[in-house]
Amino acid sequence: MTVTDSGSRTTALVTGAAGFIGSHLVxxxxxxxxxxxxLDDFSSGTVENLRGPLLSRDFAFTEGSVLDExxxxxxxxxxxxxxxxxxxxxxxxxxxxxxxxxxxxxxATRTMLAVVDExxxxxxxxxxxxxxxxxxxQPLAEEADIxxxxxxxPRSSYAFGKGTGELxxxxxxxxxxxxxxxxxxxxxxxxxxSGRYGSVVPRFVGWAQRDRPIVxxxxxxxxxxFTFVGDAVRAIAAGLTTSSAYGHTINIGSDQETSIGDLxxxxxxxxxxxxxxxHESYDRVHGRGTRDIARRVPDTxxxxxxxxxxCATPLATAIGTIIESPSRVVAGESD
Ligand SMILES: NC(=O)c1ccc[n+]([C@@H]2O[C@H](COP(=O)([O-])OP(=O)(O)OC[C@H]3O[C@@H](n4cnc5c(N)ncnc54)[C@H](O)[C@@H]3O)[C@@H](O)[C@H]2O)c1
Numbered sequence: 001m002t003v004t005d006s007g008s009r010t011t012a013l014v015t016g017a018a019g020f021i022g023s024h025l026v027x028x029x030x031x032x033x034x035x036x037x038x039l040d041d042f043s044s045g046t047v048e049n050l051r052g053p054l055l056s057r058d059f060a061f062t063e064g065s066v067l068d069e070x071x072x073x074x075x076x077x078x079x080x081x082x083x084x085x086x087x088x089x090x091x092x093x094x095x096x097x098x099x100x101x102x103x104x105x106x107x108a109t110r111t112m113l114a115v116v117d118e119x120x121x122x123x124x125x126x127x128x129x130x131x132x133x134x135x136x137x138q139p140l141a142e143e144a145d146i147x148x149x150x151x152x153x154p155r156s157s158y159a160f161g162k163g164t165g166e167l168x169x170x171x172x173x174x175x176x177x178x179x180x181x182x183x184x185x186x187x188x189x190x191x192x193x194s195g196r197y198g199s200v201v202p203r204f205v206g207w208a209q210r211d212r213p214i215v216x217x218x219x220x221x222x223x224x225x226f227t228f229v230g231d232a233v234r235a236i237a238a239g240l241t242t243s244s245a246y247g248h249t250i251n252i253g254s255d256q257e258t259s260i261g262d263l264x265x266x267x268x269x270x271x272x273x274x275x276x277x278x279h280e281s282y283d284r285v286h287g288r289g290t291r292d293i294a295r296r297v298p299d300t301x302x303x304x305x306x307x308x309x310x311c312a313t314p315l316a317t318a319i320g321t322i323i324e325s326p327s328r329v330v331a332g333e334s335d
Contacts, residue, residue, distance in 0.1 A: 002033040013079040016086035018045030090197020098157035105161035122179035139299040179246040186253025190229030206331020208273035217282040220261025228313035251298035
């Protein structure tokens with residue numbers, strides 16, 4: 001059993017609990033002895049993702065939206081910690097719904113802040129490495145200036161939305177002195193991630209498993225830092241239970257850098273697939289004048305020094321868990 005400093009049992013509210021990262025976080029907290037309440041509207045998450053937790057007496061689930069303040073208040077009653085992960089993700093969704101992307105992040109953040117203020121619980125806010133845009137200065141440090149694509153590009157609504165969410169959380173913490181942690185997650189991967197909205201690893205694995213061509217945008221030399229979900233949820237939980245992390249924005253990511261071309265070749269090798277790699281221009285898929293981000297590597301000093309965590313699971317091991325999972329990988333919209 002996990003207890004707070006005052007001796008009461010720790011109880012988490014996890015929003016976005018039925019999603020990819022949320023469901024792993026729920027499992028991690030339950031295994032660590034927490035009581036957990038999950039909230040999700042199933043807009044992209046699924047009840048299957050919660051199959052294990054729903055068998056636990058320590059897990060309770062509420063179906064509904066984080067935009068509904070009354071519902072959030074009732075789901076949060078008695079929570080000692082709040083992990084706010086709910087939100088719409090994926091380049092394909094964001095490009096189609098820029099106004100909704102920004103409005104929902106802002107509205108949900110305001111609701112979560114009102115509720116944690118009432119119950120006096122520490123808040124984890126899930127932000128994103130997309131915030132950094134196409135910064136030329138790598139590795140990406142939390143206090144560095146950021147370069148977001150112009151508002152003419154609908155994809156930038158995700159970074160503007162999460163950035164506004166971060167501003168609201170920081171303002172709340174400054175005004176009230178309340179404990180908050182903002183985690184900027186870098187390309188998190190693992191079992192249960194869907195490729196439906198454009199996430200690259202489930203798409204590549206799903207295509208390779210079906211021996212379909214693997215589509216790489218541009219020359220494939222753009223890099224990302226893929227982070228195993230098991231490492232990410234350990235860092236999220238440690239962040240919100242470590243007082244030295246309170247008030248900070250912290251990169252949650254691996255510092256292993258991999259090009260998308262190498263990722264495609266690694267997936268083909270690990271799956272034993274006969275897929276070939278096909279290159280397509282980025283702006284043909286995402287709209288004229290848009291370009292892919294060239295590099296994205298986190299500075300992990302804060303994660304190591306303030307939280308005492310590293311995201312160090314090798315990429316091949318993380319991809320291996322997806323390949324070996326009995327659940328079918330959703331590679332795209334047509335699956
Ligand atoms: N996966 C990544 O690589 C990554 C990277 C950076 C940031 N993040 C952030 O981490 C969080 C979780 O992402 P994920 O990859 O698990 O995505 P996901 O889509 O699998 O999970 C998000 C969950 O939130 C739920 N949701 C969406 N809107 C909701 C609402 N209004 N009310 C209640 N539930 C709602 C969805 O149904 C889903 O279950 C998101 O906030 C995302 O922005 C993820």
